[in-house]
Amino acid sequence: MKVSRTLLTALLLSACASNTSAGPDATEKLLAEVPDTWVKVIERNTGQLAVSEYIPPDTGQDWTEKLIIEALSGSDLPDPLVFVQGLAQEQGEVCNDFTESGVFAGFENGYPTAVHMMQCPENKRTKNAMLTMVKVIRGNNAFYTVTRIWRLPPVTEDEDGVKSVPVGSTEIGAWSQALRQIQVCDPALSAHACPPQDER
Numbered sequence: 001m002k003v004s005r006t007l008l009t010a011l012l013l014s015a016c017a018s019n020t021s022a023g024p025d026a027t028e029k030l031l032a033e034v035p036d037t038w039v040k041v042i043e044r045n046t047g048q049l050a051v052s053e054y055i056p057p058d059t060g061q062d063w064t065e066k067l068i069i070e071a072l073s074g075s076d077l078p079d080p081l082v083f084v085q086g087l088a089q090e091q092g093e094v095c096n097d098f099t100e101s102g103v104f105a106g107f108e109n110g111y112p113t114a115v116h117m118m119q120c121p122e123n124k125r126t127k128n129a130m131l132t133m134v135k136v137i138r139g140n141n142a143f144y145t146v147t148r149i150w151r152l153p154p155v156t157e158d159e160d161g162v163k164s165v166p167v168g169s170t171e172i173g174a175w176s177q178a179l180r181q182i183q184v185c186d187p188a189l190s191a192h193a194c195p196p197q198d199e200r
Helices: 080-093 169-181
Strands: 029-031 039-045 049-055 065-073 099-108 111-120 129-138 142-152 183-185
Touching: 080 099, 080 111, 080 129, 080 142, 111 169, 129 169, 142 169
Parallel strands: none
Antiparallel strands: 029 183, 039 049, 049 065, 065 142, 099 111, 111 129, 129 142
């Protein structure tokens, strides 16, 4: 997986500027990367929620991979671990043979953070398989969610009778590393300092 070297700084933070918890002088920002050549297919901003979605080029409605980046502003932002557990419960209700695993829960750069992976070998409605990796960070000004989704044909049982989503460990490892590098920072606060090249 080739990833662009350019960090997307201050991504989606216009969603927070109109909220009382993050005035126009807010300096908090999300540092994230989008895979090289992927294209933005959705960009929405309701004033409290901003969403950007990216897919590989030339895939359109038939996408098999997607990256979703969201920023939710407000005064009562959720706990990251509770949030991902809720996502897993929702996905488990619409999936046969659902499995999940918590990858990380703790603090990164001083912000509460959680990373989770969910496997759905068969969606009860679409019959497609889905693998989801999600990282959520609760900042001071917004709640950030970065979601990587693979949407695949239905899977069959292996020789041990186990169904698992056919995404290779190398690709999962590469995306795990990419998620680890995503962070929220604030150049105005030493407890949440930005890397030197992103302080501006």
